[in-house]
Amino acid sequence: MPALVLLGAQWGDEGKGKATDLLGGSVDYVVRYQGGNNAGHTVVVGDQKYALHLLPSGILSPGCTPVIGNGVVVDPSVLLSELSGLNERGVDTSKLLISGNAHVITPYNVTVDKVTERFLGKRKIGTTGRGIGPTYADKINRVGIRVQDLYDESILTQKVEAALDVKNQILTKLYNRRAIAVGQVVEELLGYAEQIRPYVADTVLILNQALDENKVVLFEGGQGTLLDIDHGTYPFVTSSNPTAGGACTGSGVGPTKISRVIGILKAYTTRVGSGPFPTELFDEDGEALRRIGGERGVTTGRDRRCGWFDAVIARYATRVNGLTDFFLTKLDVLTGWEQIPVCVAYEIDGKRVEELPYSQTDFHHAKPVYEYLPGWQENISKAKTFSDLPKNAQAYVKALEEMSGAPISAIGVGPGRDETIEINSFL
Template sequence: MPAIVLVGAQWGDEGKGKATDVLGSRVDHVVKYNGGNNAGHTVVVGDEKYALHLLPSGILTPGCTPVIGNGVVVDLSVLFEEIEGLSARGVDCSRLVVSASAHLITPYHRTLDKVTERFLGSRRIGTTGRGIGPAYADKINRVGLRVQDLFDEKILQQKVEGALEGKNQLLVKVYNRRAITADEVVDELLSYADRLAPMVADTGLVLTRALDAGKTVVFEGGQATLLDVDHGTYPFVTSSNATAGGACTGSGVPPNRIDRVVAVVKAYTTRVGEGPFPTELTDEVGEGLRRAGGEFGTTTGRPRRTGWYDALVARYSARVNGVTDFVLTKLDVLTGYERIPVCVAYEVDGVRHDEMPMTQTDFHHAVPVYEELPGWSEDLSGVRRFEDLPRAAREYVLRLEELSGARISAIGVGPDREEIVVRHDLLEG
């Protein structure tokens, strides 16, 4: 049985939960391997809508084991708030497993994230202010706190005190904020220890044993390819590796265990936060896409920037991630357009680029070169077979497939988890 990496192919919010739905009950483990509660999935089950922020989408699949891997940064207050909210709605969260090596987001991380972003002014990155970046910075600086530290109070106290020595200087002398005491941080963190303890495990070992036993494991990336700290539109990125390579470092499962890489790509393009966006529509057309697609952040509620499909972004994602299959979402949102532009190249200072420009400067100045495809007016929500889509919709999908570097194996035609057209089985290859 396969190990499948599931990634976003654009700037996030592509609908990765839809791809997990395609796999359905055949998935034994779903692993979140990067990010924190700075991104979310909206999953629709029947008449119920679930907004997931930190938990893997597999939490909604009966019998599936959801795993928070070592590459995730965990805000315990958010984790338990989400667990309590789902449990109140009848969702079984008892199978959740959390890596002992996952790093923790603390009150001082959240505070620093917010004041730093405000201090940057016009140079702001567009973070969510949830402490993600500062927590990852501490991880790299080797002064972070891990889940396992909760179970050694003496070590926890020492680590918090050490971390706050420099941070309080910054808060008080640079940002004119009050100092944070080690005791208040330790007390907050320890208040979760007893509830968390039964969930904590060596998740790399758990997942390796699952694969050895023939189980199907899905590695679910938070954020998306162009938000990857190494391969995204830096510096307007997240602080972790959201690409397929991050699945290995963020879970403890080696590369030779990965069988397939499924990238989720929206039938148009959106992004949240600052940074260049060549196909962005700032007019009424863009606002129409936002309204029709419900383009508001699951976690933040922020309106997403919208634009036409960018084939260079998809092709770049296919290359960087080693994509074997695309899942195309929200095709239904494009219903009603007479003509649908698709970006097939960029022009930068009079020079045509058929691949993503090498430098951020060139990408910032990229002007999209469009190819227009015919639109359709039919309702797609009831379609379940590719051949039953309107001809123009089929041609649109096939042209995107031709431009994007990998086959399109499934197509979302509505928000419900059943509203999907499957062309190729993601598990069979």
């Protein structure tokens, strides 16, 4: 009954796509359990680079069944475009499964997202403008559209009418926008129905049956721990639960069936969007990390904010997710520094704090307390075993492991599928 959860242990963009892809050849199902096309994964296979936004990374692994779970919000146009792009490149996408209970991102959700962010001005959250938050809000308000609704025109029309009753009032009277026609939305959504019908299934039943048959199921989170709606740096968070608990609610698989929880941890720290970031760098080091690490959002195209490794955040991720292992990525990016600062604690109002403060105000005022570890100059991209790494690189990994509270079982030393050192098997 091997069910594994793989998630981001920072603010997202840690390299989850590569980690999932590496495991993809050894697992039977890869499940996205939350988020939407606001989460981007880059996977490098040989000399080919794939940018995935909505689809599970397992779609690139022959023999693996990729699943979009009930906790995901789906933009049908993005889904079909992404499938078409992969098909054109010779990737077989026919095994994809989509939960009929997943919610649909409608055109009005996208409109509301964009106009709201513009209206907020300096107080904006920094959303991707793709309708994710408004779709989750509709879900909680019980006016959401689910994938299964596309196959009952009467129900679909009633639900769109109910949603637009309020939204059109807001759009016209608050934002001075044109009202959205019910018929236009219904027609557009119905146009996707037959195209995605072959993929729609009762994924809760299928996944539980697979686990009963001793199949290996990997649950892939989007974004990261510090962007979780409940456990992240609220309000600068996403609209769902990327943490390990979200894998259960977003897939319909119970927690007793999960055997390992793997946190993806970048060897430094990045963040996209607004919100506090204690180790953020505004100097040449920050620019170097951005340039060498190729730190540009896969989905947003925005430059990522860069900073040194934050062990306080890593410990927090270990705690709230129950992490059993870490996959450390992009260690190669740190090659060339004489010494590498690591944030081991915060200073808040003159006091040393070693755990993430629960208060938004305290976290906003947190100043990093650094320890400095010796760097290395050698190219590590060809390293195949831990002993192949320079002594200082080995010491850096061991220090991060001790500070973070869970063993580091794999290390990324380059972007390629084969540029990984496996210390302990995840399976």
